[in-house]
Amino acid sequence: MTTQHTSLKSMLREGGAIAVRFAKARTGSFVLAVVGAALFVAAIVASAIVIGWVTDELIVPVLDGGESYEDLLWPAMWAVVAVALWKAAAVILRRTAASFLQFRVQADARHDLIEHMLKLELAWYQRQSTGTLLAVSDTDVRQGTFILAPLPYGIGSSLLLVGTVVLILILDPWLALLAFFCLGVIVAVNMNGAWRMFNAFRDVQSLRGEVSGIAHESFDGALTIKALGRIDFETARFQEASERLRDKLIYVLEMMATYRVGVEGLLSAVTVIMVIAGALRINSGAVTPGDIVTIAYLLSLLFIPIRIIGFVLWSIASSRAGWERVQDVYDVRDLVPYGDLLADSDDTGAHVSGSTVSFAYDEGGAVIEDLNLAIKPGRVVAIVGPTASGKSTLTALMARLWDPSTGSVSIDGRDLRSFARSALPGEVAYVSQESFLFDDTVTGNIAFGVLASEGDVVAAAKLAGAHEFIQELPEEYDTTLGERGTSLSGGQRQRIALARALVRKPRLLILDDATSAVDPSVEARILERLRDSEMPSTIVIVAYRTSSIALADEVVFIDDGKIVAHGTHHELTAGVPGYARIVEAYAEDAAERAEEGRGA
Amino acid sequence: MSSEPKGSGTIYALRRVFQETPTLRKGIFITIGFAGLGTLIQLVVPVVIQTVIDQDLLGADEVDVGSVLQKGLIALGAMFLAFLVRRQALVRLARASATGLSELRVRTFEHLHKLSILHTEAERRGALVARVTSDIASIQDFMDWGGVGLLIGVAQVVLAVVAMAIYRFDLALVVIAAVVVYTVMLVWIQRILARAHDKVRTRVAQSLGAMGEAISGLPVIRAYGAEEETRVKVADALDAQFRSEFRTALLGASLFSSAEMFAGLITAAVIGVGVVTGATSGMTAGTLLAFLFLVNLLVQPIQTLVETLNQAQSAGAGVRRILAILDTPIEIDDPDDPVLLPAGTLRIEFDDVSFHYKEDAPLFTGLDVEIAAGTRVAVVGETGSGKSTFSKLLTRIHDPISGRVLLGGVSLTDIATDDLRRRLAYVPQEGFLFDTTVADNIRYGKPDATEAEICAAITDLELDSWVAQLPAGLSTPVGERGGQLSAGERQLVALARAWIVEPDVLVLDEATSAVDPALEVQTRRAMEQLIAGRTSVTVAHRLSTAEAADEILVFDQGELVERGSHDELVAAGGVYTAMYADWVKGTQKVE
Numbered sequence A: 001m002t003t004q005h006t007s008l009k010s011m012l013r014e015g016g017a018i019a020v021r022f023a024k025a026r027t028g029s030f031v032l033a034v035v036g037a038a039l040f041v042a043a044i045v046a047s048a049i050v051i052g053w054v055t056d057e058l059i060v061p062v063l064d065g066g067e068s069y070e071d072l073l074w075p076a077m078w079a080v081v082a083v084a085l086w087k088a089a090a091v092i093l094r095r096t097a098a099s100f101l102q103f104r105v106q107a108d109a110r111h112d113l114i115e116h117m118l119k120l121e122l123a124w125y126q127r128q129s130t131g132t133l134l135a136v137s138d139t140d141v142r143q144g145t146f147i148l149a150p151l152p153y154g155i156g157s158s159l160l161l162v163g164t165v166v167l168i169l170i171l172d173p174w175l176a177l178l179a180f181f182c183l184g185v186i187v188a189v190n191m192n193g194a195w196r197m198f199n200a201f202r203d204v205q206s207l208r209g210e211v212s213g214i215a216h217e218s219f220d221g222a223l224t225i226k227a228l229g230r231i232d233f234e235t236a237r238f239q240e241a242s243e244r245l246r247d248k249l250i251y252v253l254e255m256m257a258t259y260r261v262g263v264e265g266l267l268s269a270v271t272v273i274m275v276i277a278g279a280l281r282i283n284s285g286a287v288t289p290g291d292i293v294t295i296a297y298l299l300s301l302l303f304i305p306i307r308i309i310g311f312v313l314w315s316i317a318s319s320r321a322g323w324e325r326v327q328d329v330y331d332v333r334d335l336v337p338y339g340d341l342l343a344d345s346d347d348t349g350a351h352v353s354g355s356t357v358s359f360a361y362d363e364g365g366a367v368i369e370d371l372n373l374a375i376k377p378g379r380v381v382a383i384v385g386p387t388a389s390g391k392s393t394l395t396a397l398m399a400r401l402w403d404p405s406t407g408s409v410s411i412d413g414r415d416l417r418s419f420a421r422s423a424l425p426g427e428v429a430y431v432s433q434e435s436f437l438f439d440d441t442v443t444g445n446i447a448f449g450v451l452a453s454e455g456d457v458v459a460a461a462k463l464a465g466a467h468e469f470i471q472e473l474p475e476e477y478d479t480t481l482g483e484r485g486t487s488l489s490g491g492q493r494q495r496i497a498l499a500r501a502l503v504r505k506p507r508l509l510i511l512d513d514a515t516s517a518v519d520p521s522v523e524a525r526i527l528e529r530l531r532d533s534e535m536p537s538t539i540v541i542v543a544y545r546t547s548s549i550a551l552a553d554e555v556v557f558i559d560d561g562k563i564v565a566h567g568t569h570h571e572l573t574a575g576v577p578g579y580a581r582i583v584e585a586y587a588e589d590a591a592e593r594a595e596e597g598r599g600a
Numbered sequence B: 001m002s003s004e005p006k007g008s009g010t011i012y013a014l015r016r017v018f019q020e021t022p023t024l025r026k027g028i029f030i031t032i033g034f035a036g037l038g039t040l041i042q043l044v045v046p047v048v049i050q051t052v053i054d055q056d057l058l059g060a061d062e063v064d065v066g067s068v069l070q071k072g073l074i075a076l077g078a079m080f081l082a083f084l085v086r087r088q089a090l091v092r093l094a095r096a097s098a099t100g101l102s103e104l105r106v107r108t109f110e111h112l113h114k115l116s117i118l119h120t121e122a123e124r125r126g127a128l129v130a131r132v133t134s135d136i137a138s139i140q141d142f143m144d145w146g147g148v149g150l151l152i153g154v155a156q157v158v159l160a161v162v163a164m165a166i167y168r169f170d171l172a173l174v175v176i177a178a179v180v181v182y183t184v185m186l187v188w189i190q191r192i193l194a195r196a197h198d199k200v201r202t203r204v205a206q207s208l209g210a211m212g213e214a215i216s217g218l219p220v221i222r223a224y225g226a227e228e229e230t231r232v233k234v235a236d237a238l239d240a241q242f243r244s245e246f247r248t249a250l251l252g253a254s255l256f257s258s259a260e261m262f263a264g265l266i267t268a269a270v271i272g273v274g275v276v277t278g279a280t281s282g283m284t285a286g287t288l289l290a291f292l293f294l295v296n297l298l299v300q301p302i303q304t305l306v307e308t309l310n311q312a313q314s315a316g317a318g319v320r321r322i323l324a325i326l327d328t329p330i331e332i333d334d335p336d337d338p339v340l341l342p343a344g345t346l347r348i349e350f351d352d353v354s355f356h357y358k359e360d361a362p363l364f365t366g367l368d369v370e371i372a373a374g375t376r377v378a379v380v381g382e383t384g385s386g387k388s389t390f391s392k393l394l395t396r397i398h399d400p401i402s403g404r405v406l407l408g409g410v411s412l413t414d415i416a417t418d419d420l421r422r423r424l425a426y427v428p429q430e431g432f433l434f435d436t437t438v439a440d441n442i443r444y445g446k447p448d449a450t451e452a453e454i455c456a457a458i459t460d461l462e463l464d465s466w467v468a469q470l471p472a473g474l475s476t477p478v479g480e481r482g483g484q485l486s487a488g489e490r491q492l493v494a495l496a497r498a499w500i501v502e503p504d505v506l507v508l509d510e511a512t513s514a515v516d517p518a519l520e521v522q523t524r525r526a527m528e529q530l531i532a533g534r535t536s537v538t539v540a541h542r543l544s545t546a547e548a549a550d551e552i553l554v555f556d557q558g559e560l561v562e563r564g565s566h567d568e569l570v571a572a573g574g575v576y577t578a579m580y581a582d583w584v585k586g587t588q589k590v591e
Helices: A008-025 A027-064 A070-117 A122-127 A130-144 A151-171 A173-220 A222-227 A231-283 A289-301 A303-330 A391-398 A442-446 A454-463 A467-471 A490-502 A520-532 A546-550 A569-575 A577-583 A585-599 B006-020 B028-042 B044-058 B065-114 B122-132 B134-167 B169-216 B218-223 B227-281 B285-326 B387-394 B417-423 B438-443 B451-460 B464-468 B487-499 B517-530 B544-548 B566-572 B575-587
Strands: A352-360 A366-375 A380-384 A406-411 A428-431 A508-512 A538-542 A554-559 A562-567 B348-358 B361-371 B376-381 B402-407 B424-427 B505-509 B535-539 B551-556 B559-564
Touching (some): A008 A027, A008 A070, A008 A173, A008 A303, A027 A151, A027 A289, A027 B227, A027 B285, A070 A130, A070 B169, A122 B218, A130 A303, A130 B169, A151 A173, A151 A289, A151 A303, A173 A222, A173 A303, A173 B122, A222 B424, A231 A289, A231 A303, A231 B065, A289 A303, A289 B044, A352 A391, A366 A391, A380 A577, A391 A508, A428 A490, A454 A467, A454 A520, A490 A508, A490 A520, A520 B575, A546 A569, A546 B575, A554 A569, A562 A577, A569 A577, A577 A585, A585 B575, B006 B285, B028 B065, B044 B065, B065 B122, B065 B134, B065 B285, B122 B134, B134 B169, B134 B285, B169 B218, B218 B227, B361 B387, B376 B387, B387 B505, B387 B535, B387 B551, B417 B424, B424 B487, B438 B451, B438 B487, B451 B464, B451 B487, B451 B517, B551 B575, B566 B575
Parallel strands (some): A428 A508, A508 A538, B376 B535, B376 B551, B505 B535
8 A cells, every 4th residue: 555645735735625515514613613612712701711710719718817708609609600600501611512513514425325336337337346435425524524623623723822912922932932932833844744644544543445346245145255264264365454444543642642642741841931031021020920820821721722723733634634535435426327208108008129239348349339229119129148248138138237438229219318307217116036025024125216106016016026025024014124124036126126117107018137036936926027028129039048039029139249149939940050059959859868778 | 242231341341351362461561660660750840840939939049050050950851751750651652553453363363264254244344354353443542542641640539649648638638539429420421322332333333234235336326326226225324324423422521521520629628628627737928839739640640531431432332343253252263182084085964964053943963975986966845945055054164053963974064264265275266356466366275386287277177268359368357356257267267276285175065156167067078187086076956967967965954865976867767857857948949
């Protein structure tokens, strides 16, 4: 990993810009928090004045002068308590407003991130790891907004810093100059620390990402790892990353300890230096001993703002490191372009066509090359081809999950790209090999993103062959699925996903090996029902089994990203050797075996 | 997870973490000693300044600069010493926490891998990653910020109390009584706060879930045009999280402000008692003022400690979740005294095996199966028949609830994992690939495999032409989770990965289900030539595999209902006969 060194200036400028952006977004709570902080700081000064007054008027006269305490005791105690009340109220105001600011900005940032991601192209999405994207939305947003916790306090308490220098200035300009210089040194040390921390923080953040990435991958591959007996290897791999993170953390924490303790020490040193310098000034008659007492006291109050300013600077460092990753996602401009066409509520199947379509994923060559295809409305079309021939890509292009690199895909002569956002799914439903279930009820999973009556949901489930097993679930259609819900088998998941497509009564239904985990006879029944149903769909299926292919009106045979043949199953079996080799592989195998059996 | 009250839960959890991680507590008393010493030395500075002001500045007409300078230098020296000692305490703490927590992280990771939860409850994987990332991070935060405050704070409180007792015992009693009352109050408030934090955590988990779904379900959301609905769902979850966070912060603010009130009240009380009794007991103003200074010293860390309570809550929750993992016993453990597998081909036996995933749904009860050494066996059955579980018991992904599975006459539980994995290879359906090249993924099965061995495995399986058409051959990167390859291609890599081990027993669980039929038949035929004499068990969805097997086991609802050769079973007129008819109908040539 290389540490790109960011200059102190740019760190402060960009960190400041982040802070300003947040403060502007929620001005009200920001101002309230600053006011709360200022009131708190004022209360600290007030409490010092009260204690001074109580000392001078009550404690010294009574204990050393033997005077009576009758008159002043209660007022003095009340004054102390009143100042404490003031402090407490200021604390509540500052903390409440600052929390509102911080949590609201976090929620807003997360919402905006998700909203933005939902608009981005799948091509971009495919390049990311979902774990990283989640980490950006969760931890990076939290880290990016760290600055909001100490910022109002820092601004409010800085008033104390300014006030102190001004007060000293009134007492003696030379001492003020010295104080100003000393405090400047402390702030500079703080800044230097923040800047060094920033670069180290970045490394920590990226190492955290690495640790989390290994855990994600390793947990996903748990079965494979166990099957191959590689748990020790995975543990060693994880340990190595964890220890690199540990070393970086120790480095950061040691640095932090040095600065933290160092700055507090420096502040004590300033008080000592001021007292020594003050002694010299007394002798030259410029100030009185009382002034020095006041100055020493004022300086002791500076512990709070100096510490908070340190926090602010360090938070700028860590905020920028976190926000950088959030901003990277915001800055992605691979938005899916949409037109303004709305879905056609026509109840006929869609006419699908692709002309001179080519497509390539980021890395590697063309998956689809100069492909032309036309599918008539209402037809059932099977797409057949060898492993990795581009079948899935072709169906994804039909559903506009991807856009072709060249050429165009249209339904009823309308380019898919000319549809308005969310309009296309009103006409096209796509079911993939992997069925993703949401953390929702069966009904919620089926009626996903569409208004459907209970009857529609049940009808779709019946059509998808899912109704029977749904009825056996603990709460039938109200059973929760997904992360915290009931686990279903692969075949059951696929049927729920199929019902999700069917409930929308699409004009084009695309099934990309969507029933692979369903038993053959069940699959055949589902496909038969689909074909015979009243649904006015054009159906495109990626399939291997001849039983499924036989149900199709026509077959598109694709190899190496090109359409090799397009016709009926009979035509292709007779005329295209590559096709016959695939669809009849099992039958051939069985025949050969029978042959061998007889021969032996 | 245990169900003790939440308040003591946090303390219990934090204590457990120290027990579980010796590195964390190693030398902790030396660290505390450093922190205490540093705090003590630091007190020299205000004392010196006070002395300078009282004796040198206020007392005399002419200030003795030499004396001021001398005392100033003492103060500066003390300050530097305090810096060194306090820094050392923090550094020691940082090292211990970072090292200890890294150990805990790795241990939790390893433990999770040894449980079956990762592959039986696939949907929870995302949440389990949090155990080794954010949960550890929350403990780290507590150690580094709260722990420091705790360390210095406790040292300061002890010093202040001791100093107070030396000054004026009676006044010290007043202060201690107040501290006790306040502490009791804090514990009470902390319980309320704990409940609020629990609610926040639930809400955070919910909005994380909503965001996670929006991200991992993006292709489906896009395909169904459900962007707006998803956005609203996420927004609602985030709003709910915000409300509970804000409510908790409000509570925290009140708690923190109570510390200010406490400080005010205790100061007023000391002034009151001091002034009223002082006149008769002969206390001087100087003593009372010194005492007030100590009160201030005492109150400051109490405020920090209150803040620490906040962090302790979330750290405690993280610890509890990690402990819930570590406290789950490992199902599959290496034997203490392993028996070495005999050389040569191995036979397989299931001896009275019972198994279930969930208590109320038994899968196998008293299953007895014997597979002779060197036979090729196909396992078939409908979804849910137990055929896949059969392969997982055979490969010791799971252990039976009762009964034994034996390989070459040795119970699987007596075989060392390394020995077992060298002799037996298992290829599950998923074909999971790591984010590296094709060659490295194949090598994952046998880390010391040479390039030549990898090529030989590819050639054995007759996959040369497939490799040749990959963009960069064996060096082609497969992408995250093998995403750059098709599902069928991923299975081919997984197959080669098991093949390279040259196992004596090969177990395939629908390992070629996504490969096109022609290639599947070709690959299988290639393997058949090569595994002659070895034992193989193939769980098959496609019955072409069964046709080629020496023997077929037919499972139905957890029972072995039929077994025999293909021809025998087709003729038997049972479950297999019907399945095969279905298969033939699905794959026969359509005229």
